[in-house]
Amino acid sequence: IKKIGVLTSGGDAPGMNAAVSAVIKAAYAKNIEVYIVRDGYKGLVNNWLEKVDINFSQDIISRGGTAIGSARLPEFKEVEVREKAVANLKNAGIEALVVIGGDGSYMGAQRLTEMGINCIGLPGTIDNDIVSSDYTIGFDTALNTVMESIEKIRDTMQSHNRCAVVEVMGNRCGDLALYAGTVTGAEVISTSEGQLSEEEIVNEVARLSKLGKRSVIIVISEKIYDANELAKKIEAASGYVTRATILGHTQRGGTPTAMDRYLAITSAIYAVDQLVAGKGGLYVGLDGQQLIARDINSTLNIPRKDRTQELTTIRLLNSQFKK
Numbered sequence: 001i002k003k004i005g006v007l008t009s010g011g012d013a014p015g016m017n018a019a020v021s022a023v024i025k026a027a028y029a030k031n032i033e034v035y036i037v038r039d040g041y042k043g044l045v046n047n048w049l050e051k052v053d054i055n056f057s058q059d060i061i062s063r064g065g066t067a068i069g070s071a072r073l074p075e076f077k078e079v080e081v082r083e084k085a086v087a088n089l090k091n092a093g094i095e096a097l098v099v100i101g102g103d104g105s106y107m108g109a110q111r112l113t114e115m116g117i118n119c120i121g122l123p124g125t126i127d128n129d130i131v132s133s134d135y136t137i138g139f140d141t142a143l144n145t146v147m148e149s150i151e152k153i154r155d156t157m158q159s160h161n162r163c164a165v166v167e168v169m170g171n172r173c174g175d176l177a178l179y180a181g182t183v184t185g186a187e188v189i190s191t192s193e194g195q196l197s198e199e200e201i202v203n204e205v206a207r208l209s210k211l212g213k214r215s216v217i218i219v220i221s222e223k224i225y226d227a228n229e230l231a232k233k234i235e236a237a238s239g240y241v242t243r244a245t246i247l248g249h250t251q252r253g254g255t256p257t258a259m260d261r262y263l264a265i266t267s268a269i270y271a272v273d274q275l276v277a278g279k280g281g282l283y284v285g286l287d288g289q290q291l292i293a294r295d296i297n298s299t300l301n302i303p304r305k306d307r308t309q310e311l312t313t314i315r316l317l318n319s320q321f322k323k
């Protein structure tokens with residue numbers, strides 16, 4: 001194998017640059033040329049391929065976002081669109097690809113492999129919603145950002161005897177909400193998979209208000225309530241002045257944590273090894289302490305880890321209060 005490409009796809013995630021950097025270094029060490037693809041699958045289709053040398057890998061390791069750009073391209077499902085991508089890669093002599101991205105990138109990588117371009121995927125998303133890996137690149141950084149934000153919100157809620165509704169990202173996965181609510185001692189946690197009704201939330205806050213709790217933090221996953229409407233209902237029922245904060249894209253940026261960089265770098269090295277071994281159609285993931293490469297097709301039906309027990313326990317512990 002003489003030339004490989006690397007692209008980042010879907011929502012950017014802190015640590016993607018560390019992964020790109022490690023792909024370049026690992027390839028360079030094996031005398032393989034590396035092409036970056038600008039803006040994900042969109043760049044493949046538009047032929048935005050650029051040969052880079054080892055210098056490109058030097059300064060990006062600590063940077064947030066993705067230095068090579070990302071995009072979402074739903075049209076990549078269409079075979080004619082993918083054919084353009086394959087033609088561009090073949091013209092440039094690129095035989096294989098490392099795809100860094102979320103579950104939206106899986107199918108593209110699988111289909112390209114079937115069309116003769118071996119692809120290895122790396123789990124890059126803040127959502128932690130990739131079933132083939134215990135953790136995804138970017139999750140730890142986003143979690144730390146959310147934790148810091150909630151603690152800042154707690155300071156002001158505690159000062160003013162208020163309640164805060166904090167909406168966190170995760171798409172349809174509740175891990176960011178569960179982990180962030182756990183590490184900040186949030187009194188109420190409602191996640192995509194463990195959703196409380198608005199009534200349950202309102203009643204719980206009213207109960208804590210009656211007991212004289214000074215501040216209440218409610219962590220909710222995005223896409224399940226209207227945070228501002230929920231805040232109004234809580235205020236009406238509990239008497240707390242209640243404010244909603246939607247953390248938004250602040251969660252996607254920032255310097256990657258050491259753990260995200262480590263996962264990114266080790267999985268990138270592993271991915272290049274797979275390509276050199278002539279493999280494709282695999283997604284690299286963390287299984288306990290071990291990196292493994294799973295067949296993309298076989299990962300499609302794996303159910304997401306059931307967090308109900310953890311969520312129930314944390315809810316119980318965080319709702320204990322005594323004046």
Ligand code: F6P
Nearest residue numbers: 011102125126127169170171252
């Ligand atoms: O997948 C990452 C993510 O940040 C999700 O948590 C969120 O639902 C989505 O992307 C937001 O996408 P966009 O940046 O396109 O609004």
